[in-house]
Structures are given as structure tokens and as C-alpha cells.
Amino acid sequence: MEKVGLTSKFASFSDHWSPKIVGELNGQHVKVVKFVGEFVWHHHDHEDEMFLVVKGQFRMEFRDKTVTLNEGEFIIVPRKIEHKPVADRECYVMLFEPASTLNTGNVVNERTLKELKRI
Amino acid sequence: MEKVGLTSKFASFSDHWSPKIVGELNGQHVKVVKFVGEFVWHHHDHEDEMFLVVKGQFRMEFRDKTVTLNEGEFIIVPRKIEHKPVADRECYVMLFEPASTLNTGNVVNERTLKELKRI
Numbered sequence: 001m002e003k004v005g006l007t008s009k010f011a012s013f014s015d016h017w018s019p020k021i022v023g024e025l026n027g028q029h030v031k032v033v034k035f036v037g038e039f040v041w042h043h044h045d046h047e048d049e050m051f052l053v054v055k056g057q058f059r060m061e062f063r064d065k066t067v068t069l070n071e072g073e074f075i076i077v078p079r080k081i082e083h084k085p086v087a088d089r090e091c092y093v094m095l096f097e098p099a100s101t102l103n104t105g106n107v108v109n110e111r112t113l114k115e116l117k118r119i
Numbered sequence: 120m121e122k123v124g125l126t127s128k129f130a131s132f133s134d135h136w137s138p139k140i141v142g143e144l145n146g147q148h149v150k151v152v153k154f155v156g157e158f159v160w161h162h163h164d165h166e167d168e169m170f171l172v173v174k175g176q177f178r179m180e181f182r183d184k185t186v187t188l189n190e191g192e193f194i195i196v197p198r199k200i201e202h203k204p205v206a207d208r209e210c211y212v213m214l215f216e217p218a219s220t221l222n223t224g225n226v227v228n229e230r231t232l233k234e235l236k237r238i
Contacts, residue, residue: 078120
């Protein structure tokens with residue numbers, strides 16, 4: 001049982017759209033990820049996802065609306081709901097989601113990551 | 120799908136050791152709680168718990184060590200491990216744990232809360 005510092009975790013990598021596992025509990029993963037630019041439209045058939053902004057701002061686009069999230073704000077995206085995160089500038093995000101969650105959900109393409117690094 | 124702001128959630132209550140539910144996903148609850156003083160020794164038989172410091176500092180006491188957590192740091196306490204949070208000054212904490220989790224775990228006393236408020 002060691003504590004985990006978000007600042008040092010974010011300082012330890014620089015790639016984007018590549019979530020890193022920083023914790024695991026009850027079959028769920030805690031991940032950190034840096035966003036910049038646009039991701040892809042996707043949904044998850046079986047997993048709800050939580051996005052908490054640690055630094056910066058990003059927009060979560062849905063088919064019928066857009067939600068802008070700032071530092072200290074989170075959103076829970078229910079399973080089956082299509083979404084696309086977009087960040088005009090680099091944004092640091094903490095994710096909570098089941099260990100089974102694939103970053104691109106139902107879409108498998110060059111941005112899909114099947115093995116996530118633990119940091 | 121509305122965003123949730125931690126600052127406004129923490130501003131909306133003032134009691135201590137009384138977690139409020141601010142989100143739910145995959146059978147897990149996201150809660151916010153204010154600590155001050157000492158809680159009780161307890162463990163959870165079936166639930167791992169995550170404590171993330173949003174503001175301030177607290178100590179997680181274990182039977183064999185103490186971990187001091189500052190803003191932006193978290194710890195995951197595995198099921199069955201006895202622990203006692205202590206905060207010398209008021210501390211704001213976000214919790215992530217299964218929906219079944221009772222605040223005092225295996226101990227049921229005057230600090231046990233069976234029905235948590237959703238805010």
C-alpha cells in the first residue's frame with residue numbers, strides 16, 4: 001500500500017491518447033492519460049467511463065451535445081453512448097473504468113491500444 | 120450526462136465523516152467526504168477503497184505503518200486491511216468504491232451511515 005501522486009505520474013510520460021494504469025481496485029482500473037487534438041467517435045458496449053480533469057480543459061462531444069470540462073470536473077459516460085473527446089490544448093485526465101475497457105471501445109483502428117502500460 | 124464539479128459539491132455540505140454520492144458507474148460509487156479528526160479502525164471484507172485528496176492532507180493509519188497523503192495523491196486500501204483515516208485539519212477527499220461499501224466497514228457504531236445522501 002503505497003500512495004500514488006498524480007503530478008509525478010503525469011510527469012513520467014509525454015504521449016497522447018495512451019492511458020497508463022496507475023491503480024486497480026474491485027476489477028476497475030484507475031488510469032491517467034494526456035489528451036490533445038481529437039480522438040475518434042466510439043462507444044463501449046459494457047463499460048461506463050469516468051473522466052476527471054486534473055489539469056487543463058477538454059470537450060466531450062456527444063451526438064446531440066457537447067460538454068466542456070475544466071480542472072476539478074468530471075463526467076460519467078454510460079455504456080453504449082457514443083462520444084469523442086477533443087482537447088484544443090493538452091489536458092491531463094484521470095479515468096476510472098472496468099479493467100476490460102478498450103480505449104477505442106467498439107472501434108478497432110490504429111489508435112486502439114490492447115496492452116496498457118502500468119506506471 | 121451532466122458534468123460534476125468537485126468544488127461546488129464540496130461547497131454544498133459541511134459535515135464530517137459523512138460521504139455523499141456524486142456519481143455511479145459499473146456498480147461503483149464516486150463519493151466526496153470531508154475529514155477532520157480521527158475516524159475509527161475498521162476494514163471492509165469485500166471492498167477495496169480508493170481515497171484521493173482533493174484539498175488538504177490526511178494520514179491513513181495502518182497497523183504497521185502510516186501514509187500521509189497530500190492534495191493530488193491517492194491510496195488504494197485493499198479489502199480486509201485495517202485502516203483509520205486521521206486529519207489534523209479539514210481535508211477534502213474523493214472516494215471510489217463499490218456501491219455496497221459501508222463507511223465503517225466491519226464495525227457498526229454511531230458513526231455508521233447506512234443511507235448516503237446523493238448530492
